[in-house]
Amino acid sequence: MSHQTKREAEILFTLIETRYGDRVTPDELEEMRKSLNAILDGATAMRAIKLENSDEPHQFFKPSGEPE
Amino acid sequence: MKSPIHTPISQLSKQIKSGKISPVQLTETFLNRLETTGPRLNAVVTITRSLALKQARKAEKEIEEGNHRGPLHGVPWGAKDLLSTKGIPTTWGAEPYRNRIIDTDATAVKRLREAGAILCAKLAMIEFAGGMGYRQPNASLTGPPRNPWNPDTWTGGSSSGSGAAVAAGLLSFAIGSETWGSILSPANNCGVSGLRPTYGRVSRHGAMALSWTLDKLGPLAQTADDCGTILQAIAGPDPEDPTTIQKPWKYNTRTPKHRPRLAILRGVADDANPEVKDNFDKALKTIRGYADVEEIDLPNLPYEAITRTILNAEAASAYEDIVDSGIIRGLTAPEDRWGPYARTALLATDYLRAIRLRGKMIKTATETMEPYDALVAPSAKKPATPIGEDFRKIAPGATKDIMGAVGNGCGLPAISVPDGFTQAGLPTGIQFMGKPYEENTILAIARAYQALTDWHTHHPPEA
Numbered sequence: 001m002s003h004q005t006k007r008e009a010e011i012l013f014t015l016i017e018t019r020y021g022d023r024v025t026p027d028e029l030e031e032m033r034k035s036l037n038a039i040l041d042g043a044t045a046m047r048a049i050k051l052e053n054s055d056e057p058h059q060f061f062k063p064s065g066e067p068e
Numbered sequence: 069m070k071s072p073i074h075t076p077i078s079q080l081s082k083q084i085k086s087g088k089i090s091p092v093q094l095t096e097t098f099l100n101r102l103e104t105t106g107p108r109l110n111a112v113v114t115i116t117r118s119l120a121l122k123q124a125r126k127a128e129k130e131i132e133e134g135n136h137r138g139p140l141h142g143v144p145w146g147a148k149d150l151l152s153t154k155g156i157p158t159t160w161g162a163e164p165y166r167n168r169i170i171d172t173d174a175t176a177v178k179r180l181r182e183a184g185a186i187l188c189a190k191l192a193m194i195e196f197a198g199g200m201g202y203r204q205p206n207a208s209l210t211g212p213p214r215n216p217w218n219p220d221t222w223t224g225g226s227s228s229g230s231g232a233a234v235a236a237g238l239l240s241f242a243i244g245s246e247t248w249g250s251i252l253s254p255a256n257n258c259g260v261s262g263l264r265p266t267y268g269r270v271s272r273h274g275a276m277a278l279s280w281t282l283d284k285l286g287p288l289a290q291t292a293d294d295c296g297t298i299l300q301a302i303a304g305p306d307p308e309d310p311t312t313i314q315k316p317w318k319y320n321t322r323t324p325k326h327r328p329r330l331a332i333l334r335g336v337a338d339d340a341n342p343e344v345k346d347n348f349d350k351a352l353k354t355i356r357g358y359a360d361v362e363e364i365d366l367p368n369l370p371y372e373a374i375t376r377t378i379l380n381a382e383a384a385s386a387y388e389d390i391v392d393s394g395i396i397r398g399l400t401a402p403e404d405r406w407g408p409y410a411r412t413a414l415l416a417t418d419y420l421r422a423i424r425l426r427g428k429m430i431k432t433a434t435e436t437m438e439p440y441d442a443l444v445a446p447s448a449k450k451p452a453t454p455i456g457e458d459f460r461k462i463a464p465g466a467t468k469d470i471m472g473a474v475g476n477g478c479g480l481p482a483i484s485v486p487d488g489f490t491q492a493g494l495p496t497g498i499q500f501m502g503k504p505y506e507e508n509t510i511l512a513i514a515r516a517y518q519a520l521t522d523w524h525t526h527h528p529p530e531a
Binding site: 015016019020032035036042043056058059 | 372376394403405406412420421422424
């Protein structure tokens with residue numbers, strides 16, 4: 001994990017700790033940190049792929065109904 | 069009369085139509101098995117005895133009057149307990165929903181009723197279809213799902229009861245669901261045939277949502293042929309689910325005229341359990357008798373990361389209110405009580421990046437698969453694991469399952485059929501993964517394999 005990713009992990013961990021810290025034990029909190037790191041590992045792998053402006057999401061939005 | 073237990077639907081249906089088997093007696097037989105063996109395997113949530121007998125009497129009367137609806141008329145089945153059923157609890161496998169009734173029938177349930185099939189049970193599943201991040205089998209309100217081949221091992225999940233019930237002969241067939249692995253895994257572990265259809269082939273209306281762009285419903289049954297018959301009954305457009313494919317689907321039992329051309333991703337079985345790999349290699353020898361098999365490479369992309377990110381982000385949203393309500397503290401698996409929290413920190417830009425990369429993944433998979441009828445691989449890297457074992461010893465997302473990541477991320481159909489046993493007597497499976505909308509192609513390949521082997525005719529010892 002790079003220094004930047006480590007910093008990002010800390011910031012995001014603070015977010016989930018703030019949201020849910022009072023619901024879990026210290027051990028569970030540590031497990032949540034590991035899960036978050038795994039999520040960020042995936043994000044890091046995806047961010048390494050160059051995308052063009054024209055690479056749209058593979059998900060199609062369609063307004064309701066049909067044109068006149 | 070030969071026992072109807074484990075009889076494929078094609079044969080059972082003929083006997084029902086000719087009056088040699090009574091749907092009422094058949095239903096009684098399966099209800100008794102569900103009531104005796106079902107609890108020992110933790111395979112069943114609710115047995116729908118009175119509804120089943122009512123449906124069976126109706127089927128019997130119609131058939132006697134010459135109104136045979138088709139191959140599923142009078143055939144008993146079970147629904148994974150994430151399919152809504154009017155007047156019957158739908159628990160999603162979760163203790164907090166033990167008595168919850170969603171008072172509507174899922175489209176798949178309606179279609180099977182219209183086909184004349186007899187709903188006998190709501191089947192056990194991993195709580196929230198595994199969407200809370202479980203790491204070991206004791207993650208269901210009905211207890212750890214036990215494998216009929218060895219109750220000290222796991223059925224696989226999350227369609228656990230669907231796999232166990234079909235393998236143990238508690239039902240003729242079951243409907244399961246797959247977001248990532250939830251049909252193929254129990255089909256592999258329980259030694260049955262399991263079909264994951266193309267995304268959108270079967271309406272998800274009335275089914276629990278885990279990940280809107282990954283969820284699929286599909287059958288688990290004795291044979292590939294049975295899976296085709298069942299899929300035809302539940303497939304097709306549904307105005308209640310706008311993602312359904314608009315073209316109706318018909319099961320084609322004809323053998324293709326051309327010799328199938330299959331591909332194996334280089335190294336796909338390298339890290340498999342040695343017995344899994346050995347059975348896979350033997351299966352390939354059989355397959356080479358009727359198909360060409362080539363080794364190929366898939367261009368490098370972070371496939372697992374793409375599909376996992378989509379799953380994480382959509383599940384975080386699908387379960388947001390449930391998670392925030394705190395009711396997950398009442399779930400069975402300790403890890404499910406905190407598992408969904410971490411992914412709530414996933415950034416919107418990362419989810420969108422995954423959806424943009426999904427387009428590249430689809431293009432890559434389409435180009436790679438274009439010359440072939442299907443990819444072939446072991447259905448799982450290992451046979452059923454011990455019932456008490458943490459099967460995800462490393463962090464979720466770190467495991468290599470390129471077939472699952474590409475197949476589910478691209479919405480591709482796949483079928484798992486048994487291909488042998490381990491020394492310990494546990495089944496292993498082989499999967500054929502096809503191009504989108506090509507269920508008939510992979511069904512034909514799987515049927516050809518089952519015509520040359522007898523693994524699908526082996527059944528677990530009576531519990």
